[in-house]
Amino acid sequence: MxxxxxxxxxxxxxxxxxxxxxxxxxxxVPGAVEDFPSSLVAEAIGQLAxxxxxxxxxxxFRPVAGIAxxxxxxxxxQPGQRLDLEVEIDNCSGTDxxxxxxxxxxxxxxxxxxxxxGPMLPMEEFDQPADVRERFALLRDLGAxxxxxxxxPEIELVPLEQIPGxxxxxxxxxxxxxxxxxxxxxxxxxxxxxxxxNTQLKAAIRxxxxxxxxxxxxxxxxxxxxxxxxxxxxxxxxxxxxxxxLADPVQGFALATMTTHIGGKRVAHAxxxxxxxxxxPEKR
Amino acid sequence: xSNLEITEExxxxxxxxxxxxxxxxxxxxxxxxxxxxxxxxxLDAESIDFLDLVFRLxxxxxxxxxxxxxxxxxRGEMPESEFEQNGMVTEAGMARLKIFLSEVSADRFxxxxxxxxxPRLFTTETFCKLVVRSQKDATAG
Numbered sequence: 407m408x409x410x411x412x413x414x415x416x417x418x419x420x421x422x423x424x425x426x427x428x429x430x431x432x433x434x435v436p437g438a439v440e441d442f443p444s445s446l447v448a449e450a451i452g453q454l455a456x457x458x459x460x461x462x463x464x465x466x467f468r469p470v471a472g473i474a475x476x477x478x479x480x481x482x483x484q485p486g487q488r489l490d491l492e493v494e495i496d497n498c499s500g501t502d503x504x505x506x507x508x509x510x511x512x513x514x515x516x517x518x519x520x521x522x523x524g525p526m527l528p529m530e531e532f533d534q535p536a537d538v539r540e541r542f543a544l545l546r547d548l549g550a551x552x553x554x555x556x557x558x559p560e561i562e563l564v565p566l567e568q569i570p571g572x573x574x575x576x577x578x579x580x581x582x583x584x585x586x587x588x589x590x591x592x593x594x595x596x597x598x599x600x601x602x603x604n605t606q607l608k609a610a611i612r613x614x615x616x617x618x619x620x621x622x623x624x625x626x627x628x629x630x631x632x633x634x635x636x637x638x639x640x641x642x643x644x645x646x647x648x649x650x651x652l653a654d655p656v657q658g659f660a661l662a663t664m665t666t667h668i669g670g671k672r673v674a675h676a677x678x679x680x681x682x683x684x685x686x687p688e689k690r
Numbered sequence: 691x692s693n694l695e696i697t698e699e700x701x702x703x704x705x706x707x708x709x710x711x712x713x714x715x716x717x718x719x720x721x722x723x724x725x726x727x728x729x730x731x732x733l734d735a736e737s738i739d740f741l742d743l744v745f746r747l748x749x750x751x752x753x754x755x756x757x758x759x760x761x762x763x764x765r766g767e768m769p770e771s772e773f774e775q776n777g778m779v780t781e782a783g784m785a786r787l788k789i790f791l792s793e794v795s796a797d798r799f800x801x802x803x804x805x806x807x808x809p810r811l812f813t814t815e816t817f818c819k820l821v822v823r824s825q826k827d828a829t830a831g
Contacts, residue, residue, distance in 0.1 A: 473742050475749075501757045502741050523745050525738060633714070637738050675717055 409588025412554040416450035419549030426462035428494045429454055434552040437486035444479040445604040447517040451507040455493040459503035461542050465535040469503045469524030471599035474634040476520040487511045502526055532591035558586055561605045571617030574650040582643040597640035607678055610650050610662035614680040619655050625683045634676040701818045708818045711750050715743040723814055730810045755824050761808055764790040774805040
């Protein structure tokens with residue numbers, strides 16, 4: 407399958423490993439892609455943690471997106487840059503992996519993950535254990551060839567109801583097919599939580615830019631995401647409802663509440679701090 | 691450690707933080723969480739919420755809580771094979787569970803009970819007791 411380990415895999419090599427405890431690795435963002443959003447940097451850190459935990463549990467289980475207490479986005483990553491990835495594992499068992507980590511570019515931290523937790527599910531539901539084991543061996547050895555990732559399609563968000571600068575209700579049109587489904591995951595395609603997050607953050611930033619909190623055309627970004635939780639999978643072709651609500655700024659940033667609903671049930675939740683690029687999370 | 695050694699005062703000491711942690715994990719207001727509430731039946735919690743809750747309790751109380759600790763403590767010295775068989779809680783296991791989960795009324799225990807459904811019985815008070823036991827284990831260890 408052409409997409410496998412190409413379309414949505416963000417670890418080129420695992421350079422050091424203390425089994426079940428910590429690891430370092432890297433991923434080179436291909437120069438040919440248009441951009442590489444912070445949510446995908448977070449995905450890369452999570453994938454490194456996933457490799458550590460899958461190996462520790464002998465490929466009987468794999469983690470899926472669950473919870474992140476805090477993601478801090480400090481600097482944008484440019485195509486062509488190399489992400490140096492680091493993770494520390496707090497707990498790794500057949501039920502979950504708890505970890506934290508960071509990504510650096512040229513020695514500077516660009517994204518940090520704090521108190522993240524991925525529930526463990528049987529590997530065979532998602533992938534061929536022997537294939538995953540073989541891939542890990544490659545990552546620990548010479549590494550995978552760089553330049554595999556070719557970007558992801560824009561995910562369509564269709565507004566249903568909106569009050570500019572205050573709230574948005576919209577339908578997320580998850581594609582029926584996309585290359586990233588072949589990689590995430592071969593036996594059970596699941597819409598990546600970090601693509602959901604990226605779509606929501608872009609919409610939240612647009613919402614904030616419509617407000618009168620800051621002068622028009624002030625560049626805004628999401629410096630921090632808190633209390634992120636995925637309660638259930640989003641499947642190919644589903645059309646969840648996204649709801650965004652923006653609160654008045656405090657300490658220079660506005661808090662966006664982002665929820666995702668399918669059939670009236672909330673399936674995901676996160677809070678995003680939106681503010682001008684000058685209001686760095688480091689300074690709060 | 692058994693629940694018999696946990697006092698009402700100890701439960702009430704940890705209850706505010708446990709209630710707030712449950713509220714944060716489930717995305718609800720603190721005053722919606724009561725001591726007697728079943729997390730699944732009354733508060734619509736799912737399995738991911740239990741993981742999230744234990745994760746948050748570890749941070750709130752600055753301690754480690756082993757996964758599956760409530761059931762493990764309920765079982766105590768009883769071998770797993772005597773507590774459950776073929777995924778179902780045995781009669782002996784059920785008796786043990788009813789004593790351990792004294793905060794859960796007897797009529798809420800279905801018979802037979804699947805081992806996987808034990809978490810359906812857990813209430814806010816169950817987690818208060820979990821915190822108190824974990825604190826005492828940490829002190830003793």
